[in-house]
Amino acid sequence: MGIDNKTLIKIDTCGIYYRDLNARLREVMQNGTQKIELTNVCGQRYIGTDLNKKVDIEIHGTPGNDMGAFMNGPKIVVYGNAQDGCGNTMNEGEIVVHGHAGDITGLSARGGKIFIRDDVGYRAGIHMKEYKEKKPTIVIGGTAQDFLGEYMAGGVLVLLGMNLKAGEKHKARFVGTGMHGGVIYIKGEIEDYQLGKEVGIVELDENDLTVLHQLVHEFCAHFGCDADSILNQKFIKLFPRYLRPYGRLYAY
């Protein structure tokens, strides 16, 4: 790509208050900046929020809650762990985390892609939604804690379980509780009691395999792993059994 000094901005964020940091990011975006490198990040919230252009943001450290909230275009790569709410209601763009992420990863996302190398906390993908070509995607390399895909209304969630030992199962409970749209692909086994009442399990069809193939390859390109050895293994597909599970609740 050939990024010269003009288009690469480096910011040592040590001691910078989050509001000032985000104001600075909005400001440098106006000047044709292509890449922003943030070092010593330590808990600043909402990094990348309301940025509307394509720009690469590299984060070294531990970004604060709601990283990439309402983001519309940038690509954020984190060399470290993400805290709670990363990708909150993001509309477009990409988040790549070389580590784990906290609770409610990708909550209410409406578009864009999130790749987490390791585990995620509670309620990843809660209430993601899709409309026409806008389809949010989360790929999780490790395992998830409870309420994965809770109230999910659209989009694609992939759980690879790569750090599970042989014979070890995902521990997440209440997976897909209230799910009424979208799809969850899980590598590895999951018991019926771990699922919400609204989801069913089926084998993947051709369409699913195409989507999965593409996402796993993207994941492996980010983190340097072997896509084929992942795709060779058994996946299951969780789907919402009802599009309006409680549609009749108030209309008898």
Next chain:
Amino acid sequence: MQNLGHVNNNHNDDKVIDACSIFGAMNTLGHRFSGEGVIKAIANMHDRGNGLGGGFAIYGLYPEYTDLYAFHIMYLSQQGKQETEAFLKDNFKIFHQEDVPTRKTIKIINPPLVRRYFVDINMHQPDNALHNDYILDKVMQINTRLCDSFVFSSGKDMAVFKGVGYPEEIAEFFCLEQYKGYIWTSHGRFPTNTQGWWGGAHPFSILDWTVVHNGEISSYGINQRYLEGFGYHCTMQTDTEAIAYAVDLLVRKHKLPVEIMAKVFAPPFWDDIDRMPPKEHELVQALRQVYGSLMLNGPFAVLIAHHGELIGLTDRIRLRPLTIGEKGDMVYLSSEESAIRLVSPELDRAWIPMGGEPVITRLKIGNEQKDGSIKEAIPA
């Protein structure tokens, strides 16, 4: 009513996004360390609170008085002080007493008087359990019967420092950078249901137990009524106080292991219990039956500490965050990982426990004076 928007930010808007912050650090060899790192860490989560409460608990604080109960008492009036000092004189042997040292700061306005007393019991029986019950009884008497007096802490070789302000402001006020301890817990408050006042700041404490809490306990009423029956009276107008007394009841009086205490506070769901092997099923079902009134309903992440142990626990569906960092002999528990990284950038392990599963950090064997067993963190 204070204009919280104004207090919280200088960006001329009224957005207030808050939650409490909790942070704890323990040296598992029992080595005492200064509070500077802990103060920095909790200050890094400044925006979670709103300046209406901050506080710290420190263990291994008074090596010169390890055998004496250290009472930290807040007085809202001179009359309160007179009444309580007369009461202390009648009921205890006081070895030393003084105002808790403070410095004048811009941020801490109109602080109450906080004094500390190093006391022993005028009692011939060497029974430690009786001593502790005696202390509990006297603390309850001061809190409920004596005017304008509230006991912040009453354990040996530990104390609670707290008040109205951001935690870093409270630390500055009480000169906490000058103290050392082997366990520190801290709290930044965003009061949810009750007013911000000095007694309502965290930690809450009885004997050497302390609790800091992010969340709100909707079962407070039933928990409080249950505890009343055992002589615990809630006077601080905050739900977390009930947790501190419940810990004392379960672990000290009823002698339950902390693992069992965690199952009382955050019991497994009934359908999970149904899948347990018979013995475990029986145990957990019995706990729900016997201690149903001490189940904590509502969102919580708490740090519970006493000498030798620091315990982290969240509600079983983890409606409040808790993250763990380990580095050598240090263990950190925090609402946010960034606060841990500020103190200890390179961690041996950073992880997030499951909801309802306690993270128990203990002193390692062989430590002088303190009893305890191998550090054990129950993994997710």
